[in-house]
Amino acid sequence: MEYYTTFLTIASPQIEQLIQFYKALFQQKPNPYIPNKYAEFEIKGGLKLGIFKPRVDQELEFSQPQKSAMSLCVEVENLESAIAQLNALGYPPTTDIMIASHGREIYAYDPDGNRLIFHSS
Known part of the structure; x- marks a missing residue:
């Protein structure tokens, strides 16, 4: 297997609240950022943190973090x-x-x- 990078992703129905939290915590703006859909933070040390809003049919799967x-x-x-x-x-x-x-x-x-x-x- 050949891979390029590793992400940790968090699903959130309240995506904008979570984006604001991590924006303040890591003191950086997400890039890329698609309002109310997806945000990505490149964290010092090489980890990428992605935050996405699950589709309606996926909400139950991600409802108990x-x-x-x-x-x-x-x-x-x-x-x-x-x-x-x-x-x-x-x-x-x-x-x-x-x-x-x-x-x-x-x-x-x-x-x-x-x-x-x-x-x-």
């Missing part, structure tokens, strides 16, 4: 700065700082309930 086993993990230089930014966005961490095998981390959730893990080594 809280039950997903997948998390978006973001390694940050300063965990306290990440916490301050999440607080400013109105989506504060749901845990205190925890010590994991790879360093310190916190959990938070985006507007749709997708789990975010922020960690620093």
Whole structure:
């Protein structure tokens, strides 16, 4: 198999709210961006995050992100700065700082309930 790139995609019926959250979180505009349909962020480190609005016949399939086993993990230089930014966005961490095998981390959730893990080594 030959491949060119890897994407993580998130489906959201409330796509514009989610786009605004990630736009503020990653401090960049999506590119490409098709209003109310698709947005893509090229995140430092090489990951691309795509956000799309599912078709009406797909909405049930994507309706419970809280039950997903997948998390978006973001390694940050300063965990306290990440916490301050999440607080400013109105989506504060749901845990205190925890010590994991790879360093310190916190959990938070985006507007749709997708789990975010922020960690620093």
